[in-house]
Amino acid sequence: MQNKDRKSCYLCGSTEFEEVRGIVRDNPDIKVKRCKKCSLISLDSTNHIDEKFYADGKMRSNNFVPELWAEKAYPDDFRRFKFLKNKIKNKTVVDFGCGAGGFINIAKDSCKSIYGVELEERLKNYHNEKGLKVFSDIGEIEEKADFVTMFHVFEHIEDPLNLLEKLKNSLKDNKSEIIIEVPNSDDALISLYKSEGFLNFTWWSCHLYTYNKKSLKLLMKKAGYKINYIKGVQRYGIFNHLYWIFKGQPGGHLKFEHIKLPLFEKIYAGFLKLLGKTDTIIISISPR
Numbered sequence: 001m002q003n004k005d006r007k008s009c010y011l012c013g014s015t016e017f018e019e020v021r022g023i024v025r026d027n028p029d030i031k032v033k034r035c036k037k038c039s040l041i042s043l044d045s046t047n048h049i050d051e052k053f054y055a056d057g058k059m060r061s062n063n064f065v066p067e068l069w070a071e072k073a074y075p076d077d078f079r080r081f082k083f084l085k086n087k088i089k090n091k092t093v094v095d096f097g098c099g100a101g102g103f104i105n106i107a108k109d110s111c112k113s114i115y116g117v118e119l120e121e122r123l124k125n126y127h128n129e130k131g132l133k134v135f136s137d138i139g140e141i142e143e144k145a146d147f148v149t150m151f152h153v154f155e156h157i158e159d160p161l162n163l164l165e166k167l168k169n170s171l172k173d174n175k176s177e178i179i180i181e182v183p184n185s186d187d188a189l190i191s192l193y194k195s196e197g198f199l200n201f202t203w204w205s206c207h208l209y210t211y212n213k214k215s216l217k218l219l220m221k222k223a224g225y226k227i228n229y230i231k232g233v234q235r236y237g238i239f240n241h242l243y244w245i246f247k248g249q250p251g252g253h254l255k256f257e258h259i260k261l262p263l264f265e266k267i268y269a270g271f272l273k274l275l276g277k278t279d280t281i282i283i284s285i286s287p288r
């Protein structure tokens with residue numbers, strides 16, 4: 001088997017790394033490192049990812065239920081739809097890495113057509129039952145897309161430059177957009193509060209790269225795309241953060257969900273956006 005230990009940065013080729021604090025929660029033997037030059041965070045090895053890894057569903061436990069997954073993802077899927085609904089109206093959309101297809105389900109009545117791409121084979125029956133048009137390779141979709149969306153998928157891709165090149169063939173024209181949502185390596189819990197508990201929780205063997213605005217911009221430039229916009233989005237609220245800071249544990253947003261402070265949450269999210277330390281980044285790109 002090919003040895004995929006990382007000796008140089010995928011993005012800029014630099015060999016100067018610094019080790020990142022915290023452990024890979026499901027595989028402590030893997031180390032996380034940050035490129036000193038471009039700030040891309042990567043795992044020191046991807047030997048655990050083989051060609052069939054995602055197709056075989058190794059990313060998830062064996063007893064997962066697609067219905068529950070879709071239910072849990074609903075708030076995020078709905079937020080994404082609300083954000084994009086005017087743009088995708090009567091357009092052709094491909095949701096790449098669609099998982100249980102929650103976003104497709106919400107958006108399908110607004111779009112001209114919407115397809116999914118999903119590698120995980122055991123989801124096929126579920127997609128069929130729901131009447132979703134999902135393929136395992138984007139090349140199988142004949143219609144060219146106005147929009148390709150990737151929600152928390154891009155960080156799983158081993159060779160993102162290769163994927164971005166391939167996606168150019170699936171886009172309608174230079175006005176077509178790829179919209180990518182990823183976790184932010186400058187998340188306040190990592191870069192501002194430096195929560196020990198969070199640092200031992202957030203790194204995962206399936207997140208091969210963790211981007212921030214700087215590394216994402218560099219990647220898109222290298223891939224020959226122009227950036228339409230790049231923005232921070234905060235998915236988790238103040239109580240989630242306080243719980244991480246004081247208890248070192250996840251789930252604060254659920255423990256305190258009875259306390260609603262919408263104005264305060266808005267201000268707090270705005271403050272994180274201003275600092276570039278939101279938990280999530282959304283980028284829209286188009287081919288040059």
Ligand SMILES: [Zn+2]
Nearest residue numbers: 009012035038
């Ligand atoms: Zn680099």
